[in-house]
Amino acid sequence: MFHPKGPTFLELARQALSSTTEGYDMLAPKFEYTPFRTPDELVQKLAEVAxxxxxDDVLDLACGTGxxxxxxxPKVEHSALGIDISEGMIAEAKRLAKDEGVDAKFQVMNLFDMRFNEQFDAVVTSGAFGHILEPEQPQFVDLIWKALRPGGRFLFWTTPMPSATEPVYWAARGFNAxxxxxxxLVQPPFIMFYLTFTLERAxxxxxxxGFEVKVETPFEKGDYARARLVIATKPER
Incomplete structure (x- = not known):
């Protein structure tokens, strides 16, 4: 549908009618060939800023294919760990890391089950926010705070909330509806919503x-002009 090696329309329909975890398990082998994967330009820019x-240690939350x-x-002294609730995504992340000769580690884990205590200098995520319901967001932020060492940073992409005059606003609201x-109508639920962790809300x-928040706009023009790179720093003691 999106790419000769990507999922077909019927495969996407099956995913949409599955649970969140089962859906991503199905999609995992073809995820790299979908528009749902974070574009390389955004991945590389975030890595560059980080x-x-x-x-020493970095954590990638809801890492997908990693x-x-x-x-x-390659930019850390000790370890880069990716966690995701989908076994299929983690298997694909391990395969890609091996193929690329990259020493990244991956583990199946629900991010709300993590119990890291000041173990990471940076926490990153891309594409996770749509799977986190608004009432869960304070807990999500609290878990990141606990996982970071003093002086550690939480880096991620988001966008400002679009105005009601912009087509993207109504497209997102329509999808959410x-x-x-x-x-x-269908159980178990598939949790994926847009405009859930906008720049303002985040x-x-x-x-x-208690984070110190810095916002950058690396791309002033083009497809990513709306993208904002947020760098939230946990203060030193």
């Missing part, structure tokens, strides 16, 4: 938890 500060963890692995209807939660 590497501006020495890092694009961020694989990009960051369809997902709500789908989850009423900044509010991060500041409230």
């Amino acid at each position: 590497a501006n500060k020495p890092m 694009a961020l963890a694989r990009a960051l692995a 369809a997902m709500h209807v789908r989850n009423i 900044s509010e939660l991060l500041w409230k938890r």
Whole structure:
């Protein structure tokens, strides 16, 4: 549908009618050939900014096929770990890391089950926010705070909330409405929503938890002009 090696329309329909975990298990072998994967330009820019500060250990949350963890692995002194709830995604991440000769580690784990305590200099994520419901977002931020060492950073891409005059706003709202209807009619639910951790919402939660928040706009023009790179730093003691 998107690429000769990508999923067909019927495969995407099967995914949409499955649970979140089962759906991504199905999609995993072809995920690299879909538009759902974070573009290389965004992956490499985030890795470049993260590497501006020495890092021993990095954590990639909801890592999917591990694009961020694989990009960051050569830039860390000790380890780059990616976690994801999907066994299929983790298997694919391990395969790609092996093929690329990258020393990144991957583990099946629900991010809400993680119990890391000041183990990482950086936490990154890409594409995770749509799977985190709004009431869960404060807990999500708290877990990141606990996982980071003092002075550690949480880096991620987001966008400002679009205005109601922009087509992207109504496209996202339409998709979200369809997902709500789908989850009423079909069980188990598939959790994926847009506009859930916008720049405004993320900044509010991060500041409230105690992070120092910096926002960069690396791409002033083109496809990624709306993208904002957020760098939230846990203060030193």
